[in-house]
Amino acid sequence: QVQLVESGGGLVQAGDPLVLSCTTSGPTFNDHTIGWFRRVPGNDREFLVAVTWITGVPAHANSVTGRFTISRDNAKNTVYLHMNSLVPADTAVYYCAARDGQVLSSDYRQYDVWGQGTQVTVSL
Numbered sequence: 001q002v003q004l005v006e007s008g009g010g011l012v013q014a015g016d017p018l019v020l021s022c023t024t025s026g027p028t029f030n031d032h033t034i035g036w037f038r039r040v041p042g043n044d045r046e047f048l049v050a051v052t053w054i055t056g057v058p059a060h061a062n063s064v065t066g067r068f069t070i071s072r073d074n075a076k077n078t079v080y081l082h083m084n085s086l087v088p089a090d091t092a093v094y095y096c097a098a099r100d101g102q103v104l105s106s107d108y109r110q111y112d113v114w115g116q117g118t119q120v121t122v123s124l
Contacts, residue, residue, distance in 0.1 A: 002026035002098045002113045004034075009094060009118030012086055020081040020118060022096030030054060033099050034079045036070065037108055038092035039117075045095065047106035051079060059104040086122045093117040 008020040022034060035050035049070040051058045058070050072079045079096060095118075097111035105111070 002032055004096050004098060004113060004115035006094065006096050006115040006118040009120045011121045011123060014087055014122055014124050016086055016122075017082070017084045018086060018120065019083070020094055020096075020120070022079045022081070022115060024077045024079065024098065030074075031101060032113075033101065033103055033105070034070075034072070035097050035099070035105070035108075035111055036068075036079075036081045036094065037097060037111075038090075038094045038120075040092045045108040046092075047108065048094075049081065050104050050106070052102040052104060054102055057102075057104065059106065061106065083120075086120075088122045088124060091121050093119050 003025045005023045012018050030053050033052045036048040037045040039045045047061050049060050051070045067084050069082045096115045098113040099111045
């Protein structure tokens with residue numbers, strides 16, 4: 001089964017950039033789509049970006065287009081979430097998730113493997 005480990009979270013100031021990493025492992029991880037989501041207490045997981053592992057096709061939520069991008073390094077088995085111009089409203093726990101196949105989706109319920117999450121806090 002695919003396993004995911006996020007890293008790179010922390011405390012940053014408004015306007016700063018931050019890059020989160022999602023390292024994948026498992027026997028068939030290359031036939032998955034990887035997505036990034038975030039969650040604040042009391043809310044559902046919010047879709048941010050996703051990428052198909054083999055073809056590298058990305059998708060972005062309208063709310064983060066122009067600020068957040070996704071990239072992958074096949075050699076390192078790692079997917080990155082690049083965040084720019086962070087604001088306090090971006091404070092959340094950030095998760096990467098995987099779903100079978102090369103199919104982009106913004107629905108968190110279609111992702112069946114999740115990392116443990118990494119906290120991002122943006123201060124004024």
